[in-house]
Amino acid sequence: MATLVRTQRSYIVEQTDNPNHWQEQLVVLSQDHDVVLLTGHRDQLIALLLSPQTGILREWQLTGNLSGVPRPSDFGVGSSLAAERILNDTVPSLSWNSEEHVERRVHGKGVFLYPLGPVRADVAESLMYRLQVMGDEIIRLELLNGFKKRHIREMAQGKAVTDGIALAQRVTGTSAFAHGLAYCLAVENALKIDVNAEVMLTRMIMAELERSYSHLGDLAALSVSTGLPVPQMEYLHHKESILRLNFRLFGHRYLRDVLAIGGMRVPNSLFQDNVAMVGREIVEILDDIHRIQDGLENTTSFLDRLHGAGTIPKATIEFVRPVGPTGRSSGRVCDMRIIRPYLRYPETDLAPPLESGADSYARFSVKAIELKHSLGILRRLIGGWNPGVLRSLAGLEGKSEIDDDVAVGVGIVEAPRGLLVYRVMVNPRSLTIDHLDMATPSARNWYVVPPAMANKNIMQDFPIIEASFNYTVAGWDG
Amino acid sequence: MYYWHWLRNIGRRSYTTGFPTQKDLTVEKMLHDDDSGIQPGAMPARYIRRAMAIRQLDSGSCQGCESELTLLSGPDYDFTRYGFSFTPSPKHADILVVTGVITEAMAPIIREVYEQMTDPKRVVALGACAISGGLFKTAPGVIGSLSGIIPVTLSIEGCPPSPGDIIRGLLWAVDGHDPCLVQEAT
Known part of the structure; x- marks a missing residue:
């Protein structure tokens, strides 16, 4: 069960019965606010919401068991993608890789996979590109990172x-x-x-x-x-x-x-x-x-x-x-x-x-x-x-x-x-x-x-x- | 306007420093504090004298060493005057420059790249991270030093090492002696 905690210096705790409630709120808030930062540690997610007009900062904290809860990016909060991945890596038990998000490939006649990296041309950082090309045109790109995690x-x-x-x-x-x-x-x-x-x-x-x-x-x-x-x-x-x-x-x-x-x-x-x-x-x-x-x-x-x-x-x-x-x-x-x-x-x-x-x-x-x-x-x-x-x-x-x-x-x-x-x-x-x-x-x-x-x-x-x-x-x- | 720029360039001295074969106080000030900036490791007995192709490999750097390496091809250091150049393929490379901490994910890739390079080959550990792990020595998933994985010809200290240090180290790895000593003799 997810618990929603709103923190703004003094911790105001709001208990919710509906596990999806916090996400609905998050989506509503993210429409009015500019910044959505979600960063995970242990079994917690923290979201910072920033209003571009007033500069007011609000902090939301989600604690509890997250399995079974849809991921924030399903609701169109894309800026949390990186935080979701960090949380997935640090706490694998909270598996957030739902069925729809398994690696997708493009298949067909004339489609080629062009792997590039992690050792690439010139002076470059280690990152794996998986380009899928049809003729000259790039039709899909996958990025694989995580070669150089320093924790x-x-x-x-x-x-x-x-x-x-x-x-x-x-x-x-x-x-x-x-x-x-x-x-x-x-x-x-x-x-x-x-x-x-x-x-x-x-x-x-x-x-x-x-x-x-x-x-x-x-x-x-x-x-x-x-x-x-x-x-x-x-x-x-x-x-x-x-x-x-x-x-x-x-x-x-x-x-x-x-x-x-x-x-x-x-x-x-x-x-x-x-x-x-x-x-x-x-x-x-x-x-x-x-x-x-x-x-x-x-x-x-x-x-x-x-x-x-x-x-x-x-x-x-x-x-x-x-x-x-x-x-x-x-x-x-x-x-x-x-x-x-x-x-x-x-x-x-x-x-x-x-x-x-x-x-x-x-x-x-x-x-x-x-x-x-x-x-x-x-x-x-x-x-x-x-x-x-x-x-x-x-x-x-x-x-x-x-x-x-x-x-x-x-x-x-x-x-x-x-x-x-x-x-x-x-x-x-x-x-x-x-x-x-x-x-x-x-x-x-x-x-x-x-x-x-x-x-x-x-x-x-x-x-x-x-x-x-x-x-x-x-x-x-x- | 165009002609003015052209005329001014004729009168102006070149941006390129003569370091390490000549004295350049500006560059020398930015070198690593003491004389221990460059530590030769297993130096080969035979030296190779020809144009050197460099393959840079990032195994977990903060991108600072990459920034300095990019500046080597710029007009201020211009390492092509010594015959150095970057190459995309390890099979064409003579020198492997490794930057950053050695992570577990990159260790097999480093070995693979090293094996693909043809002999004679040199390995340079660039920056504190590659030499000993630096600040991230105790981080999870980090293997201590590069010399534990492949034989290292030479280490260049610094975080990040200044371009002057890098160019001195690269010449040292090729010639087998400190290029700054030649500078003092002449």
């Missing part, structure tokens, strides 16, 4: 909260800072720690630096997939410039080992650099990005390959509700910096791009505009940044004043690839992690790829579509 959620259990940052930052390499930030925000939320305004500004600068280099890498991959090495090389050079900037400012190319709960752990050698010079460098990069993008927008061989390739079907967009650049390129307003502002984003006049094409060109365009916005924000922020203030903030000092067995906190950020949520249960007395949940943008967005790939595309479009998504498998496997 980060289980690893975090029992660790000290300060050690959790290192784990969180190794979920996805190119979103290391966003993961660390979401984790820190969650712990700070749980332990009710207030953060200095200067620390917030520094975190914002780092988040935008990360978004810039991540998008530059994505755009480089997209350029070379269409056979254009010149813009690829130029994008890669700028990516390297920003990584070197990261190293000069924060001592690590991927911005690791700098975050601390409640503050920053900044090396002393950091402030030798002239901040004004950094600002000038960013302006130079921004100018060059404009030039490269103008060149690409005027290259017909590039545009012809992108327009209409990998269009996500409408039903998939409604079902999975993709987040991040993919969501914004398919007409969804889903930028957490606007919907649920954190750090000092309300002070910036941020206007995220919105496209409705849902094809590779829309994704390219959204990423290119976001890159320019990020660099623009950086240029404005760095002028008013005084890193010298940070020296005094060493992070978590002493024990917290909360006298409770468990403190729950949620951290929501907009990672380079989209909505990233961490939910941490902390023991305030020993300052250890009781439980860690996370919903990564890749875990959600990968489910968009198979329908988009099998949507009137041919094999030659495959690398382009793959590069236009450019999700990480590390974030999916966890």
Whole structure:
């Protein structure tokens, strides 16, 4: 029998007699709310519902025996697909693989299976593609992941909260800072720690630096997939410039080992650099990005390959509700910096791009505009940044004043690839992690790829579509 | 506008660093802290001198090492000037670069790829995860180190190792000696 528990700081328990009741409610709520995060541990499912208008966050918890209960994705809550799989893997007894969801194949004359992976061309992550083709056309795609599970959620259990940052930052390499930030925000939320305004500004600068280099890498991959090495090389050079900037400012190319709960752990050698010079460098990069993008927008061989390739079907967009650049390129307003502002984003006049094409060109365009916005924000922020203030903030000092067995906190950020949520249960007395949940943008967005790939595309479009998504498998496997 | 860019490029120095055969302070600053960045393992007695094809294999990385490897083909490091290139097929590969922790699911695949490579072959363990398991040493389903599965020629430390470290390590694996020593002699 399923029990529905609604938690919003104070635990309000609602017992229901009807096992399907919670799901009906979930579906009704998911129509009004934007975010549905379901993440499973033991025999529990946790759903976070976020209203895009008001930014109010609600948490739903389902406990009890789940067997016999239809899965949430049967009700059209597609964003819970990843969580369902995690729950299936961790608690196999709660088998949720109902009869309708067994692996389906396409049979027929002239249909061939094209296995690709897990060792694939170029520098790539381990993921198995099972493409079914008829002639040149891709008619079905299956993705098999799970080759590189590191069990980060289980690893975090029992660790000290300060050690959790290192784990969180190794979920996805190119979103290391966003993961660390979401984790820190969650712990700070749980332990009710207030953060200095200067620390917030520094975190914002780092988040935008990360978004810039991540998008530059994505755009480089997209350029070379269409056979254009010149813009690829130029994008890669700028990516390297920003990584070197990261190293000069924060001592690590991927911005690791700098975050601390409640503050920053900044090396002393950091402030030798002239901040004004950094600002000038960013302006130079921004100018060059404009030039490269103008060149690409005027290259017909590039545009012809992108327009209409990998269009996500409408039903998939409604079902999975993709987040991040993919969501914004398919007409969804889903930028957490606007919907649920954190750090000092309300002070910036941020206007995220919105496209409705849902094809590779829309994704390219959204990423290119976001890159320019990020660099623009950086240029404005760095002028008013005084890193010298940070020296005094060493992070978590002493024990917290909360006298409770468990403190729950949620951290929501907009990672380079989209909505990233961490939910941490902390023991305030020993300052250890009781439980860690996370919903990564890749875990959600990968489910968009198979329908988009099998949507009137041919094999030659495959690398382009793959590069236009450019999700990480590390974030999916966890 | 176009001609201005063209003229400016003539006057500008190349982006490509001379490291490791020449000194480059910017790159050297980003190298692994101490001199233990690269640990040679079972170095072969014979050295091979020709263009090297690299097969990268991800066995559970966080994608940071992949990001750095991609930058090697970019203009700042341009490892093709030493004859390196990435190849899609293990059968064409001379060097196997393994990134990330060794998971149980990937261990048989790593062995298979290693067996498919033709002799002479080199194996490079890239990053703290591949060398010892890093932070995930005790994670369920993770086998400790790469050297427990296939013979490792050389290990490159770092999380992730900087491109300077990687290019130095790759040359070391091919030539059999530290390319930075040559730099000091000349």
